[in-house]
Structure formats: C-alpha cells, structure tokens
Amino acid sequence: MTTVSDPAAAGGWLAEARPALRAAVRIGPGLQKGTAVVHLIGDRDTQAFLRVGPREAFLMSQLDGRRTLADISAEYAGRFGKRLGEAHWQQLLGLLHSHALIDPAAPEQLDAVREKTAVARRAAGRSPLLWRRPLPGAAELVVPLARRIGWLLHPLAAVPLTLLGTAVAVFVLLEWSTLWSAVTESPSRWTAGLVGFTVGWLVIAGHEFFHGIACVRYGGRPTEIGVMWRFPMIAPYCKVDDVVTFPRPGQRVVTSFAGVYVNLIALIPFAAFWWWGPQTGWWHGLAGALLLFGVVSAVANLIPVLKLDGYHMLEHATSTSNLQGESFRFAGAFLRRGPAGIAGYPRRARVIYSAYAVLATAILGPALVLLVRSWYSSLADLWSPAVAVAVLVAEAVAVCGLLRWAVVWKRRATEAA
Incomplete structure (x- = not known):
C-alpha cells in the first residue's frame, strides 16, 4: 500500500474530491469467513454484490459526498495506522466505478452491470x-x-x-x-x-x-x-x-x-x-x-x-459466511496438521467452527448409520446379506461419483462464466 505523509501533496485532487456512493448501495456487516472478515456490498438497483475487506468497507462507508478524500485518509490513519496515498485511492475508486457504485452512474453502465449479474446468477x-x-x-x-x-x-x-x-x-x-x-x-x-x-x-x-x-x-x-x-x-x-x-x-x-x-x-x-x-x-x-x-x-x-x-x-x-464449508475446512486443517493447522484462525472463529463441526458430526453420523443399517436390513431380508453389502457398496461408489461429477461440472461452469 502506498503511504505519504500528506495526502494533499500526493495529489491536490485528494483535498478537493468528495465522491459518494449511490443511494442504493448498502455496506453489509463484517462476516467471519475462514481466517478473514469480509463485508458484502449490495447494490439494490442492479442486484449486484461485491465482497471487500474491513479496510475497504470502512473507506466506502465514509464516501458520503461531504468529506474529502484527504479527510477520510486522516480518519483511516487514525483507525488503521496508515495514511492512504493517491495510488491506493485511484485503485479503490476505479474498482467502485467499474461496478457503478459511485454516484452518478451512467444508465448504460447500470444496465451492463445488471446483465452481467443476471448471467452470473443463472450460471450459479x-x-x-x-x-x-x-x-x-x-x-x-x-x-x-x-x-x-x-x-x-x-x-x-x-x-x-x-x-x-x-x-x-x-x-x-x-x-x-x-x-x-x-x-x-x-x-x-x-x-x-x-x-x-x-x-x-x-x-x-x-x-x-x-x-x-x-x-x-x-x-x-x-x-x-x-x-x-x-x-x-x-x-x-x-x-x-x-x-x-x-x-x-x-x-x-x-x-x-x-x-x-x-x-x-x-x-x-x-x-x-x-x-x-x-x-x-x-x-x-x-x-x-x-x-x-x-x-x-x-x-x-x-x-x-x-x-x-x-x-x-x-x-x-454467528455473523459468518459459508459456515458449513469453512467449518469442514477448519476441521480438515486440524486433522491434517493439528493445532498448527488452525493457528491462523482468530479465537472466535475457532470456537464457532469447532462447535459447528461437532454439531454436524453429531447429526450426520447417527443419521448415516441409521440409514445404512435400515437399508441393509431391508436388502438382506429381500435377498441375502452378501447381496445387501454389494448393493450398498455400489450405491456408495455411485453417489461419490455423482457428487464428484457435480463439483467438477459446477467448477467448469463457473470458470466459463
């Protein structure tokens, strides 16, 4: 990140510019996602969403059309210990302009964002x-x-x-x-x-x-x-x-x-x-x-x-994003590497992900055992124990193959979009 002692010296426009987010833009609260905290930015005109970090969310929350970028830089420095330079502001404002989040936005740009969002939603x-x-x-x-x-x-x-x-x-x-x-x-x-x-x-x-x-x-x-x-x-x-x-x-x-x-x-x-x-x-x-x-x-x-x-x-x-996926990822890291595998998680995340992993295991474990046992008993009574085992193994292989195919299909569809 570029830093300077005086943002106005880096570019006089920082002391003059007073950009504002469009009225339809909403900044979501911080959500725990893995080791990081993310904010989701929603545009209620285009139905588009943008994921940013806490620092970007803070800066966006200050873009009210009244304060200059230099004023916001000073507040940012007091909160995060760094003063923003011109290059960083250009990068952030360029990102916001590309998503039509800055007021005013051209109607044709809003239409383009709507179409892109609709295509992505259909693919997802x-x-x-x-x-x-x-x-x-x-x-x-x-x-x-x-x-x-x-x-x-x-x-x-x-x-x-x-x-x-x-x-x-x-x-x-x-x-x-x-x-x-x-x-x-x-x-x-x-x-x-x-x-x-x-x-x-x-x-x-x-x-x-x-x-x-x-x-x-x-x-x-x-x-x-x-x-x-x-x-x-x-x-x-x-x-x-x-x-x-x-x-x-x-x-x-x-x-x-x-x-x-x-x-x-x-x-x-x-x-x-x-x-x-x-x-x-x-x-x-x-x-x-x-x-x-x-x-x-x-x-x-x-x-x-x-x-x-x-x-x-x-x-x-719990103010989390993708709680299930991140909990399983957390549990996998712990099983593979022990405490070292989860050292990067904040304490709150460790508590939440551990609790959900235990809860999911407590629900899915007995449910899976009960399902397999019931299905085995039905097949064994209908045919024989050996046939029941063979059918269960074949079904397990088929389900795993179907799930793997679905994951690969979804990944390719996302990459194509």
Whole structure:
C-alpha cells in the first residue's frame, strides 16, 4: 500500500474530491469467513454484490459526498495506522466505478452491470443437483403483500403465534402414532396423503413468500421467487440476497426464520381441523396428514446441516459466511496438521467452527448409520446379506461419483462464466 505523509501533496485532487456512493448501495456487516472478515456490498438497483475487506468497507462507508478524500485518509490513519496515498485511492475508486457504485452512474453502465449479474446468477443456479426457474413477476408481488400482511411479523403477533404453533408441533410429535394411524386407516389413505402433500406444498410456497416479506420489512427486496429442483425434490424458493447487508443479526435471523414461522402458523388451523372436525373417516385422515407433513417440513427446515432455514439462521446469528464449508475446512486443517493447522484462525472463529463441526458430526453420523443399517436390513431380508453389502457398496461408489461429477461440472461452469 502506498503511504505519504500528506495526502494533499500526493495529489491536490485528494483535498478537493468528495465522491459518494449511490443511494442504493448498502455496506453489509463484517462476516467471519475462514481466517478473514469480509463485508458484502449490495447494490439494490442492479442486484449486484461485491465482497471487500474491513479496510475497504470502512473507506466506502465514509464516501458520503461531504468529506474529502484527504479527510477520510486522516480518519483511516487514525483507525488503521496508515495514511492512504493517491495510488491506493485511484485503485479503490476505479474498482467502485467499474461496478457503478459511485454516484452518478451512467444508465448504460447500470444496465451492463445488471446483465452481467443476471448471467452470473443463472450460471450459479444450475448444476446436476440444483436447478432454479424464476417465475416472472413473482418477486414484484412481495412488496404489496408486505404492506397488507407484514404486520404478522410484528412481535405482538409473531411471538404468540410462534408459541402456539410450537405447542401444536409438540402435540404432533407426542401423538405421532395416533395421527399416523388416522392416515393409514383412512378409507382412501393415498388420496388423503396426496391432498395433504398438495396443501403442504402450498404452505411451502407461503413459506418462501414470507422470506421475501421479512426482507422487505427490513428495507431489502427479494431478487427471485420460483421453483427449484434440489436433489431429490422440487419446491418453491425465494432468494433474499439483500439479507447479507442488514446491519443487525436479529434482522437477518428473522428473515431466515420467517418461512418456518409460516409452517408453525399453518399448524394451528390444521390442529383445529383435527380436534373439532370429523373424528373418523377420510377427513380425519386428511387432518392427520396435514399435521404430520407440516411438522416434518418445519423440523427439516430447522436442521442446521441441510443448508435450509435453520442453517442460515445459525449462520446469521454467528455473523459468518459459508459456515458449513469453512467449518469442514477448519476441521480438515486440524486433522491434517493439528493445532498448527488452525493457528491462523482468530479465537472466535475457532470456537464457532469447532462447535459447528461437532454439531454436524453429531447429526450426520447417527443419521448415516441409521440409514445404512435400515437399508441393509431391508436388502438382506429381500435377498441375502452378501447381496445387501454389494448393493450398498455400489450405491456408495455411485453417489461419490455423482457428487464428484457435480463439483467438477459446477467448477467448469463457473470458470466459463
């Protein structure tokens, strides 16, 4: 980094220039990513994002159109112990101009950034295991919806409804066998299950819209709403990229929780249907199916290793970026080199990554053992133990090959983009 004793001597323009970021630009909070802290800069006009370090984020936060670059250099020197030179300012301002972040920006430049961002987003949303199809106009519906039903996210409404929905979920877990019997003993259990699944899928659509409504509540906008293929299921999705620029962790956590909140609210009328509706027959079976599917959906979304709402809530609560990947990278470094492999991590990062690695192992380990054991028992009963082992080995090889192919495919697609 170039340093000088007097920034005005390095170039008189430093004492005159008062650049400002465009009003749509938001500087996100510091997020731990591996050994470093990063800030995500979001442009709500173009939906583009830029990742920078703490020093660049500090400088950008000072570009308000009132202070000169020389004034900002003095503040920077007081905070970081170095005074910026002309070359560094030219480099930073050139970067910001190239992303159309400095006011004013030419309309054609903003259009170019939008197009480039859209192309990159389409490439990132496609792989053999992941595929997204945005629905035209769906994201635009969120703003008027937020004005009409956004009050449901106010604490006076959200807290009691969340508690009531949680109480229903606990009831369902305690009465699981009774509810399951109502479904299986229904005169037409397949139609009850199918209708229950369809209603549950519509609840998931509401779940995704509420992510967008929460995002609007805190000043952001959803970028996409559509249908997603994530192996092995198809479901609605909502991208709320602006969440990474919200200043308070609570705002980010609530935005991620808003979907599960809808799942919990939906359980309330389902429970009323179960308790006060027909106590036998097809309708009783449908009520049981709705409650079972609703609780499974809510609980699955909260499992912090599936990269669903619970994972993102944990990520936002700890102010981290790529928590899962960085935790596994941290664990791998420790296993390969011991304490020396993680010496470069700050104490806070070591605590967070260690805790997540232990949590993920505690969840995935027993789940994998249970899955393999159950599948082995089924195959052994159907054929023989030797055939069961051979099938399990073949499946493991196939899954590993598929995952490796998906990783290579995604890397090549990213490089091509």
